[in-house]
Amino acid sequence: GPPETNLTKDWTATRRLPQAMIIGVKKGGTRALLEFLRLHPDIRALGSEPHFFDRHYARGLDWYRSMMPKALEGQIVMEKTPRYFVSAEAPERVHAMSRGVKLIVVVRDPVTRAISDYTQIISKTPNIPPFEGLVFKNRTTGWSTLCHDTVPLWIGLYAQHLERWLAWFPRHQIHLVSGETLISDPAGELARVQDFLGLQRIVTDKHFYFNKTKGFPCLKKPEGSSKPHCLGKTKGRTHASIRPAVVRRLRDFYRPHNQRFYRMVGQDFGWQ
Numbered sequence: 001g002p003p004e005t006n007l008t009k010d011w012t013a014t015r016r017l018p019q020a021m022i023i024g025v026k027k028g029g030t031r032a033l034l035e036f037l038r039l040h041p042d043i044r045a046l047g048s049e050p051h052f053f054d055r056h057y058a059r060g061l062d063w064y065r066s067m068m069p070k071a072l073e074g075q076i077v078m079e080k081t082p083r084y085f086v087s088a089e090a091p092e093r094v095h096a097m098s099r100g101v102k103l104i105v106v107v108r109d110p111v112t113r114a115i116s117d118y119t120q121i122i123s124k125t126p127n128i129p130p131f132e133g134l135v136f137k138n139r140t141t142g143w144s145t146l147c148h149d150t151v152p153l154w155i156g157l158y159a160q161h162l163e164r165w166l167a168w169f170p171r172h173q174i175h176l177v178s179g180e181t182l183i184s185d186p187a188g189e190l191a192r193v194q195d196f197l198g199l200q201r202i203v204t205d206k207h208f209y210f211n212k213t214k215g216f217p218c219l220k221k222p223e224g225s226s227k228p229h230c231l232g233k234t235k236g237r238t239h240a241s242i243r244p245a246v247v248r249r250l251r252d253f254y255r256p257h258n259q260r261f262y263r264m265v266g267q268d269f270g271w272q
């Protein structure tokens with residue numbers, strides 16, 4: 001007979017605006033979280049980053065809706081665009097679309113995040129100057145000013161960015177995921193995210209295995225396949241090695257910002 005489930009899907013599924021979004025942070029583990037959430041039958045997620053609220057807003061909500069996968073009633077439509085978290089316009093625009101939308105932010109030690117960002121930059125642009133030259137502007141006496149331009153250190157000022165979202169959304173509508181725990185205990189983080197989304201805990205430790213070669217958790221059976229699957233080569237790259245003195249300097253820079261962030265969210269993420 002006909003493939004009944006697929007037909008049923010086609011007849012009743014519609015394109016809807018997202019009810020939940022992963023809004024940040026860049027290099028935090030946003031792709032891993034989205035891939036893991038996709039295993040849930042009540043989630044339909046857009047694979048690419050639409051960049052609607054930061055870049056393509058002029059295209060209008062109908063364009064945005066047309067990007068979304070078809071979903072059945074009761075399914076949650078999602079997308080991820082890490083840039084939203086640091087975009088000045090995004091909070092108000094997202095609020096104008098839906099004041100009830102659920103927001104997820106994957107945060108990661110801002111020092112590691114910056115080095116991850118730098119590692120991505122050198123992989124795309126050969127002959128880039130060393131990290132410290134980009135992070136610290138070289139005055140005559142050595143480094144004195146932090147440079148926020150080339151290596152985007154400002155992305156790691158989480159408290160400042162979150163503050164702008166909290167001007168538009170109540171705290172309980174924003175869920176924070178620890179990027180570190182997403183690696184060490186993916187099932188634990190996924191349990192909390194599913195609770196936040198009001199979903200049954202269907203994605204559990206049964207779905208993951210630790211791949212020693214990759215050095216990261218991978219999926220036993222990703223959506224639509226029966227073969228084990230790890231994220232691609234650009235996820236979990238070997239980081240550029242940075243001199244310890246430079247790392248210390250960066251830690252000192254972020255420390256007060258991290259403390260403010262912990263107080264703001266009522267959670268200590270344990271970054272040194």
Ligand SMILES: Nc1ncnc2c1ncn2[C@@H]1O[C@H](COP(=O)(O)OS(=O)(=O)O)[C@@H](OP(=O)(O)O)[C@H]1O
Nearest residue numbers: 026027028029030031032116216217231235236237
């Ligand atoms: N399971 C699993 N597999 C591979 N990688 C994982 C996983 N969980 C989290 N991560 C971390 O995700 C980091 C990339 O973050 P994002 O996907 O948010 O990057 S991006 O902003 O979309 O470019 C990536 O950063 P790097 O390690 O610097 O490459 C990983 O540390």
